[in-house]
Amino acid sequence: MEETGLTVTDIRYYKSQPWGVAGDILAGFYCVATGDKTIRMDENELKYAEWVEREQIELQPDSNSLTNEMMKRFKEGFER
Numbered sequence: 001m002e003e004t005g006l007t008v009t010d011i012r013y014y015k016s017q018p019w020g021v022a023g024d025i026l027a028g029f030y031c032v033a034t035g036d037k038t039i040r041m042d043e044n045e046l047k048y049a050e051w052v053e054r055e056q057i058e059l060q061p062d063s064n065s066l067t068n069e070m071m072k073r074f075k076e077g078f079e080r
Helices: 066-075
Strands: 007-019 024-034
Touching: 007 066, 024 066
Parallel strands: none
Antiparallel strands: 007 024
């Protein structure tokens, strides 16, 4: 909700990975968007945010990032 203004439910932890040089952790979660689906992007937090069809998800080739992995699983039909 902080970055996009969307309300979500059914939040499920997927996994995490080290992030950045400060010893931070990036945690990945799947969820279900509910209510108004209008994106209200916080430009201080995100470069862009948009809804796309599953088939239109663009993956980064040769990327082992957690984000790319989660997007790939979702694109291939993973639901839960």
